[in-house]
Amino acid sequence: MSTELSTSRSKPSWFHVRLWTTWFPVPGRPLKSVLANNVFRLFWTPLGWPLTLVTLVASWHRLRQQSTAPGDPGRAVVAVGNWIVGGAGKTPACMALALGLSERGWRPCILSRGAGRLVTDSRPRLLLPERLGSWRPEEVGDEPWLLCWRTGCPVAVAADRWAGAMAMVAMRPEINVFILDDGLSQSSIRPDLRILVVDDRLHGNGALLPLGPLRQPWPPRAGHLPNLVLIRDNTPLPGVEALLAHCSPPPAMARLKLEGLGLTRPQRGDGRIVERSTDLGQAIAGWTAQGDRPVVALAGVARPDTFFDDLQRQGVRLVGAEGLADHASLGDIEAAADRLLLPLKGRHPVLLMTEKDAVKFLMCAPRYESDHQDLEWWALSQRHRLPDDQLEAIHNRIKMTHGQKTS
Numbered sequence: 205m206s207t208e209l210s211t212s213r214s215k216p217s218w219f220h221v222r223l224w225t226t227w228f229p230v231p232g233r234p235l236k237s238v239l240a241n242n243v244f245r246l247f248w249t250p251l252g253w254p255l256t257l258v259t260l261v262a263s264w265h266r267l268r269q270q271s272t273a274p275g276d277p278g279r280a281v282v283a284v285g286n287w288i289v290g291g292a293g294k295t296p297a298c299m300a301l302a303l304g305l306s307e308r309g310w311r312p313c314i315l316s317r318g319a320g321r322l323v324t325d326s327r328p329r330l331l332l333p334e335r336l337g338s339w340r341p342e343e344v345g346d347e348p349w350l351l352c353w354r355t356g357c358p359v360a361v362a363a364d365r366w367a368g369a370m371a372m373v374a375m376r377p378e379i380n381v382f383i384l385d386d387g388l389s390q391s392s393i394r395p396d397l398r399i400l401v402v403d404d405r406l407h408g409n410g411a412l413l414p415l416g417p418l419r420q421p422w423p424p425r426a427g428h429l430p431n432l433v434l435i436r437d438n439t440p441l442p443g444v445e446a447l448l449a450h451c452s453p454p455p456a457m458a459r460l461k462l463e464g465l466g467l468t469r470p471q472r473g474d475g476r477i478v479e480r481s482t483d484l485g486q487a488i489a490g491w492t493a494q495g496d497r498p499v500v501a502l503a504g505v506a507r508p509d510t511f512f513d514d515l516q517r518q519g520v521r522l523v524g525a526e527g528l529a530d531h532a533s534l535g536d537i538e539a540a541a542d543r544l545l546l547p548l549k550g551r552h553p554v555l556l557m558t559e560k561d562a563v564k565f566l567m568c569a570p571r572y573e574s575d576h577q578d579l580e581w582w583a584l585s586q587r588h589r590l591p592d593d594q595l596e597a598i599h600n601r602i603k604m605t606h607g608q609k610t611s
Contacts, residue, residue: 227408227417256412263420266391267428275394277369279380280602283387283395288417291506292403293436295347297460298385300588302355304595311378315368316385318345318361320531328362328371336477342534346560353470353477365393381602389419396605400430406443423450434460458594467582470566488519491554500524500544501556504532511558534564545576552578559583
C-alpha cells in the first residue's frame with residue numbers, strides 16, 4: 205500500500221521493522237534495508253540465542269503434554285493451526301472446514317482459547333448461534349465470535365480445550381466433531397487429524413522465536429506431523445514442497461480456494477445476530493454513481509497492508525486507511541474510525557474493515573450512523589472452500605476413526 209494512503213498514528217518501531225524483515229526476508233529489498241538488517245542481526249543474534257532455547261524447551265514440553273493429553277471426547281478432533289506467529293489463515297481455514305463438514309451432515313463445534321479476550325478465568329464460555337447477541341466480542345475474543353456468526357456452529361472458548369469440549373457436550377450432545385482453532389500448539393487435547401495452514405511467508409527464515417517466527421522446531425517429531433497442508437493464496441508451491449521434503453511421510457497438500465469476495469456485516473434482528481451482505485462490485489459502482497463517495501478503511505489484523513492492498517485490487521479507491529494491532533480493542537477501533545471519518549463529515553462516507561473488526565464495531569455502530577449522515581460500514585468477506593476431494597478424505601477419515609453417523 206502506498207505510504208501516501210496510510211494515516212496510521214502508531215508506526216512500528218525501528219526494532220519491530222528490523223525484526224519482521226529479518227524473520228521474513230524478501231529478495232530485492234533496497235540496499236539500505238539489507239545493510240540495516242545485517243547490522244541488526246550482528247547485535248540481535250547473541251542476545252536472542254538464549255531466548256530461542258527457552259522457546260525450544262517450552263515447545264517440547266507443550267507437545268509432550270499434547271501427546272499425553274486426553275484424546276477421545278467420544279467425538280473426532282481435528283486441529284487447524286500454523287507454525288509461525290503473526291497469523292497465516294487459521295480462521296478462514298476453520299470456517300471453511302466447519303461449513304464443509306456441516307454440508308456433509310456433521311455437527312461441528314469449534315474449540316478456541318479466545319486470543320485477546322478480556323475475561324480470562326478458567327470457566328468455559330459457550331457461544332451458541334441463537335444466543336450470540338448475549339456475548340460481547342471483547343469478553344470471548346473476536347475470532348470465536350466471528351466463527352460462531354459466520355459458520356452457525358457452536359463455539360467453546362476456554363484455555364483448556366478439553367474442559368471446553370466437555371462443557372459443550374453436556375449442553376449439545378448431538379455434536380459429533382470438534383475443530384481446534386489454533387490447535388497444533390495447544391496442550392490440553394490430543395487431535396485425531398492435524399491440518400497445517402501456510403501462507404506466502406512460508407516459515408520465514410526457519411528460526412525459532414525470537415530469532416525467527418517459528419513457535420516450535422520444524423519438521424515436527426513423529427506423531428505431530430500434519431496430515432494435510434492447506435496453502436493460502438499467492439503461496440509459492442515450490443517453497444511448500446521444500447518445507448515438506450523434511451517430513452516423513454509427506455502430508456497431502458491442497459489449496460484453500462477463495463471462492464469470492466463480498467461485503468458483509470453483523471446486524472441485530474429478532475433477538476439474534478443476522479448477516480447483512482451485498483455484492484462488492486455493485487457496491488463500488490454505486491459509490492461512484494453517488495458522486496464518488498469517499499471510502500476509508502481500518503484493519504486490526506496481523507498484516508493490515510495486505511487487507512488494504514486486497515481492497516485496492518478490487519477497484520476500491522481509498523482516501524484514507526489505518527492499520528491497527530491484531531485483535532485491536534473496541535476503543536482503538538473507535539479512535540481509528542474517528543480519525544478517518546471526522547474529516548469526511550457531511551460527505552456520506554463509506555467505512556470498510558475486516559470481519560474481526562466488524563464484530564466489535566457492531567457495538568458502537570449506532571453512534572457513528574447517527575453522527576455521519578448516510579454512513580455505510582461493511583466488512584470485506586472472503587469466502588474460502590476446501591477442495592472437494594480433501595474434504596471427502598477428511599469426512600471418510602473421521603467416519604472411519606469414530607464410526608459416527610452424520611445424521
